[in-house]
Amino acid sequence: MPVASFARSQSRLGSRAVLIGGFAALLILMAIICIDSLQTLGKFETDNTQIREDFLYRERTLEKVRAGLYEAGNIVRDYILLGSDHQAQESLRTEFQSIHDETTAALQACIQSLPSGKREPFQHLAVELEKYGSTIGPTFASGAKADKTLEKSVLRGDILSRHAEILALTKEVSTVNDEDLKEAERRIAEAAAQFRRRLLRVAVIAFGCGLVLAAVTIIYAGQLENSVKEKYYESLQAQRELKELSKRLVDTEERERRAISRELHDEVGQSLSALLMDVENLAEMSPRESAFRQGLQNIKTLAENCVNEVRNMALLLRPSMLDDLGLVAAVEWQAREVSKRTGMLVDTVDENVSDDLPEDHKTCVYRIVQEALNNCSKHSYARNVKVVLSQESNHLRVSIEDDGKGFDPNRARGLGLIGMTERVSQLGGVLKVDSNPAGGTCLRIDLPLPMVSTDREN
Amino acid sequence: MKKLRILMADDHVVMRTGLRVLLERQANLEVVGEAANGRETIELAASLKPDVVVMDVGMPSLNGIEATKAIVTQRPATAVIVLSMHADESYVMRALKAGARAYLLKDSAAADLISAIEAVSQGKSFFSPKVSRILAEDYIRVLKQKGAVDTYDLLTSREQEILQLLAEGKANKEVASTLNISPYTVETHRGHILQKLNLHNPAELILYAVRKQIIS
Numbered sequence: 001m002p003v004a005s006f007a008r009s010q011s012r013l014g015s016r017a018v019l020i021g022g023f024a025a026l027l028i029l030m031a032i033i034c035i036d037s038l039q040t041l042g043k044f045e046t047d048n049t050q051i052r053e054d055f056l057y058r059e060r061t062l063e064k065v066r067a068g069l070y071e072a073g074n075i076v077r078d079y080i081l082l083g084s085d086h087q088a089q090e091s092l093r094t095e096f097q098s099i100h101d102e103t104t105a106a107l108q109a110c111i112q113s114l115p116s117g118k119r120e121p122f123q124h125l126a127v128e129l130e131k132y133g134s135t136i137g138p139t140f141a142s143g144a145k146a147d148k149t150l151e152k153s154v155l156r157g158d159i160l161s162r163h164a165e166i167l168a169l170t171k172e173v174s175t176v177n178d179e180d181l182k183e184a185e186r187r188i189a190e191a192a193a194q195f196r197r198r199l200l201r202v203a204v205i206a207f208g209c210g211l212v213l214a215a216v217t218i219i220y221a222g223q224l225e226n227s228v229k230e231k232y233y234e235s236l237q238a239q240r241e242l243k244e245l246s247k248r249l250v251d252t253e254e255r256e257r258r259a260i261s262r263e264l265h266d267e268v269g270q271s272l273s274a275l276l277m278d279v280e281n282l283a284e285m286s287p288r289e290s291a292f293r294q295g296l297q298n299i300k301t302l303a304e305n306c307v308n309e310v311r312n313m314a315l316l317l318r319p320s321m322l323d324d325l326g327l328v329a330a331v332e333w334q335a336r337e338v339s340k341r342t343g344m345l346v347d348t349v350d351e352n353v354s355d356d357l358p359e360d361h362k363t364c365v366y367r368i369v370q371e372a373l374n375n376c377s378k379h380s381y382a383r384n385v386k387v388v389l390s391q392e393s394n395h396l397r398v399s400i401e402d403d404g405k406g407f408d409p410n411r412a413r414g415l416g417l418i419g420m421t422e423r424v425s426q427l428g429g430v431l432k433v434d435s436n437p438a439g440g441t442c443l444r445i446d447l448p449l450p451m452v453s454t455d456r457e458n
Numbered sequence: 459m460k461k462l463r464i465l466m467a468d469d470h471v472v473m474r475t476g477l478r479v480l481l482e483r484q485a486n487l488e489v490v491g492e493a494a495n496g497r498e499t500i501e502l503a504a505s506l507k508p509d510v511v512v513m514d515v516g517m518p519s520l521n522g523i524e525a526t527k528a529i530v531t532q533r534p535a536t537a538v539i540v541l542s543m544h545a546d547e548s549y550v551m552r553a554l555k556a557g558a559r560a561y562l563l564k565d566s567a568a569a570d571l572i573s574a575i576e577a578v579s580q581g582k583s584f585f586s587p588k589v590s591r592i593l594a595e596d597y598i599r600v601l602k603q604k605g606a607v608d609t610y611d612l613l614t615s616r617e618q619e620i621l622q623l624l625a626e627g628k629a630n631k632e633v634a635s636t637l638n639i640s641p642y643t644v645e646t647h648r649g650h651i652l653q654k655l656n657l658h659n660p661a662e663l664i665l666y667a668v669r670k671q672i673i674s
Contacts, residue, residue, distance in 0.1 A: 270473055272565070273565050278476050281483075320516060320543070324516055324521050325548055339600070
């Protein structure tokens with residue numbers, strides 16, 4: 001039994017650890033999902049913004065290139081129209097150079113911001129832009145002669161054709177940029193889909209874990225409940241058995257006492273009485289004042305002492321009055337004995353108590369009165385005790401009241417009192433103790449009596 | 459002279475044998491029957507009509523006290539002598555209430571039985587000296603414990619005289635003729651005595667007398 005219960009408690013400890021671990025894992029899993037989701041969402045947001053910003057930046061650069069081209073075209077046109085105004089031409093040339101530089105710088109900055117794989121169309125554009133600049137740039141520097149060349153090349157449409165080419169190129173780059181944007185958006189969408197899938201998977205796992213955990217918890221709780229129920233019934237059963245056992249003990253003790261008492265009284269006592277009679281008869285027949293008669297006298301004295309001894313022993317075990325004369329006689333005898341022995345004045349009052357109460361009831365009340373009087377004489381220092389027995393219809397009421405020092409019944413509940421309560425409750429009765437340290441003790445019993453049976457065995 | 463017819467009731471054969479030996483030594487006594495339990499005793503008492511029944515208390519089937527009650531009710535003329543192991547008041551009182559005329563202890567039966575039979579045959583009561591002594595001692599002890607005054611002193615000398623005669627088992631009429639007064643006067647005295655001594659019936663009156671050692 002102890003080994004089994006140890007093993008059971010071990011397994012209970014184990015399953016408890018599993019449950020705690022399971023719940024902890026589930027919580028951690030859920031926390032991870034939350035954090036991961038938040039992080040991923042944040043990343044999507046920044047990625048999206050970044051992509052859009054990049055796109056817009058490139059678009060703006062391209063726009064700048066286009067604007068620069070138009071402006072450069074205008075400057076070239078103005079340069080040609082101004083002819084020999086060198087001062088104005090000089091200022092236009094400076095302006096052209098600064099636009100060219102600005103545009104190139106913007107384009108280069110843009111190229112620098114791009115990842116290496118995407119630089120190519122922009123670099124192409126930069127090269128073309130450089131070529132354009134190098135085509136036009138020298139013409140400004142050559143003065144009047146250059147004007148002719150410029151004029152010619154303008155006429156030849158050289159510049160125009162380059163102009164158109166760059167414009168076409170910017171369009172192309174713009175298209176590439178668009179595609180890039182779309183590509184980035186697709187990537188984000190795909191990442192989102194992937195994230196959704198992952199989320200779903202983790203959620204399914206978490207749900208599964210939760211389900212398993214719930215099942216284990218329910219089973220565990222069920223087992224606990226069952227074992228508690230089992231324990232409860234076991235303890236109830238044990239209590240019943242204990243009660244039964246104590247009743248049997250009390251019954252057995254009483255039976256044994258009665259058997260021994262009767263044996264002593266009826267067999268030993270009566271035989272000794274008979275012996276006494278025989279001795280007396282013999283003495284009558286023997287000559288007066290002979291040694292023989294003296295011897296018989298000695299035997300008689302001895303036998304008389306024996307009879308007294310045996311009678312007292314029998315009475316102490318179980319008074320014959322209880323069986324011969326009934327409860328009241330036995331209680332009165334007990335009261336007289338206690339009075340004689342202790343000097344306490346024990347008064348008994350009886351009100352129509354039947355002489356043939358059921359055996360168990362008689363014994364129960366007698367033993368309780370005995371115990372109570374015993375307690376009075378031992379602990380209470382009482383001078384007066386009153387025992388009242390009364391019978392009303394189908395109830396037997398007993399009270400034992402003393403004027404001793406009393407006690408606190410809530411605190412001092414000795415074995416004797418427990419035994420009395422047990423005896424009374426076995427017969428379905430109630431025992432009450434009223435006592436306080438100031439003013440004596442009153443013990444009350446109320447015993448229900450069974451229906452009076454008409455057939456009398458004795 | 460007519461022999462006294464005696465019925466013996468005891469569940470112990472040894473006891474009965476001892477009693478029989480004791481009784482049969484007396485010329486004026488005759489044991490007419492033996493019974494081993496209460497019911498048998500009642501039946502034999504009815505059929506044999508003995509003068510005296512020597513009755514054990516503890517007997518199977520029906521105890522001696524109950525048997526005494528039955529026999530005295532059936533034939534008041536039969537005198538019952540109760541023979542008991544106990545000198546306790548509870549037995550004496552119940553035996554007297556049942557109608558027994560004498561109460562003997564078994565361990566002194568040999569010494570007292572013949573005197574008891576003589577006494578009851580003359581209509582008197584009889585108690586083993588040991589019983590009287592124990593009852594008297596108890597009475598004195600209780601008086602002392604209670605610090606009470608002996609109510610006997612409340613009786614007039616005439617009442618004391620009548621108490622003794624009544625306790626000896628005499629009827630009102632006999633008392634009246636002994637004292638040369640009217641039976642009604644005796645009845646009045648009797649009432650006063652019971653009242654003064656707080657007694658309720660003839661059995662208690664006899665018990666009181668034994669306690670006070672007015673009779674033995």
